[in-house]
Amino acid sequence: MSFSWMAWTLPTAMFFLTILALLIGMSIWEYFAPGGSPRIGILRFETTRGDRLFISLLGAAFIHLAWLGLVGPNLWWALAIAVVYAVGVFRFV
Amino acid sequence: MEKTWNNKAWFLVLPVLLLVAFSAVIPLMTVVNYSVQDTFGNNEFFWAGTDWFDEILHSARFWEALQRNLVFSFIILALEIPLGIFIALNMPKKGLGVPICLVLMALPLLIPWNVVGTIWQVFGRVDIGLLGHTLAALGIDYNYVRDPLDAWITVVVMDVWHWTSLVVLLCYAGLVSIPDAYYQAAKIDGASRWSVFRYIQLPKMKRVLLIAVLLRFMDSFMIYTEPFVVTGGGPGNSTTFLSIDLVKTAVGQFDLGPAAAMSIVYFLIILLLSWIFYTVMTSHDADA
Numbered sequence: 001m002s003f004s005w006m007a008w009t010l011p012t013a014m015f016f017l018t019i020l021a022l023l024i025g026m027s028i029w030e031y032f033a034p035g036g037s038p039r040i041g042i043l044r045f046e047t048t049r050g051d052r053l054f055i056s057l058l059g060a061a062f063i064h065l066a067w068l069g070l071v072g073p074n075l076w077w078a079l080a081i082a083v084v085y086a087v088g089v090f091r092f093v
Numbered sequence: 094m095e096k097t098w099n100n101k102a103w104f105l106v107l108p109v110l111l112l113v114a115f116s117a118v119i120p121l122m123t124v125v126n127y128s129v130q131d132t133f134g135n136n137e138f139f140w141a142g143t144d145w146f147d148e149i150l151h152s153a154r155f156w157e158a159l160q161r162n163l164v165f166s167f168i169i170l171a172l173e174i175p176l177g178i179f180i181a182l183n184m185p186k187k188g189l190g191v192p193i194c195l196v197l198m199a200l201p202l203l204i205p206w207n208v209v210g211t212i213w214q215v216f217g218r219v220d221i222g223l224l225g226h227t228l229a230a231l232g233i234d235y236n237y238v239r240d241p242l243d244a245w246i247t248v249v250v251m252d253v254w255h256w257t258s259l260v261v262l263l264c265y266a267g268l269v270s271i272p273d274a275y276y277q278a279a280k281i282d283g284a285s286r287w288s289v290f291r292y293i294q295l296p297k298m299k300r301v302l303l304i305a306v307l308l309r310f311m312d313s314f315m316i317y318t319e320p321f322v323v324t325g326g327g328p329g330n331s332t333t334f335l336s337i338d339l340v341k342t343a344v345g346q347f348d349l350g351p352a353a354a355m356s357i358v359y360f361l362i363i364l365l366l367s368w369i370f371y372t373v374m375t376s377h378d379a380d381a
Binding site for chain 1: 125127132136361364372
């Protein structure tokens with residue numbers, strides 16, 4: 001079966017493999033600590049760690065878009081900000 | 094009693110996962126792949142990096158279409174939700190009127206989107222349409238082909254006609270599920286009509302209203318067929334919503350790269366707004 005129609009490139013493959021690795025990592029975490037560790041953080045509504053991953057990924061997408069629109073095409077700083085943002089989300093939200 | 098955990102149950106989810114993978118995940122992955130490349134057909138692709146995203150984010154056409162989408166969704170929610178609640182409150186709760194009203198309400202939902210567009214396109218025409226001809230006879234200068242405001246009014250009224258009944262049916266389902274004991278207690282306490290609505294009916298409808306708001310927001314934000322059939326995005330670009338712009342770019346111009354980048358930005362905006370709606374409404378529900 002050929003997947004050439006999907007027009008794969010190394011960067012997009014790495015992007016999806018990262019997402020997959022995150023999902024597998026979250027599943028392993030859930031296996032060892034079931035229940036999703038719900039808590040009420042600074043946003044004042046209950047989130048599980050799955051919610052926190054969703055907020056992190058969605059936020060990361062918008063951070064990259066904002067950087068691209070406002071600063072320029074070099075996205076390494078946007079990636080750094082997104083990682084800091086994700087750590088913040090997992091720590092405080 | 095200790096809760097039983099059976100992880101074999103996860104295998105039952107596999108068919109759904111496969112279905113979602115083929116209907117959503119794989120197409121989405123393909124769109125992401127296209128968004129960073131350029132193609133001239135023949136399945137040949139050239140790396141473009143973030144160029145298309147850069148182009149989209151600096152495109153006035155994109156921002157104007159997004160603005161139109163947001164305004165349209167806001168108008169639709171502001172009209173359809175209160176109107177749907179009002180109609181549901183006034184529908185009969187027993188007797189022959191119930192099936193008659195339910196069938197009448199369900200009728201617009203059964204009509205395919207392109208047919209709705211065609212109905213309103215003919216209905217609004219000044220030369221042969223009942224609405225357009227009547228308004229012209231009354232001396233009202235109405236022409237949705239020429240005037241942007243008339244085009245907007247036509248598209249909004251068409252959407253209200255098509256989809257308010259969904260809100261009505263959802264609200265009605267919420268209303269009929271309220272036990273009579275609540276109304277009897279309210280009657281004993283001498284509660285006014287407004288108090289009954291505010292403290293009994295509205296809280297009991299909250300969950301169905303959440304579904305109604307989410308469905309109507311997502312649908313109105315992704316609207317394509319009806320305005321495309323009625324106005325084709327015109328006059329000018331006045332009713333060109335993001336979806337219409339997207340199809341023009343992807344199919345009309347065969348610019349798959351920019352169209353894919355636009356699709357992703359569009360998808361992220363819908364995801365963000367739907368998540369905000371859902372979180373605000375459910376967290377408010379949890380506080381209550």
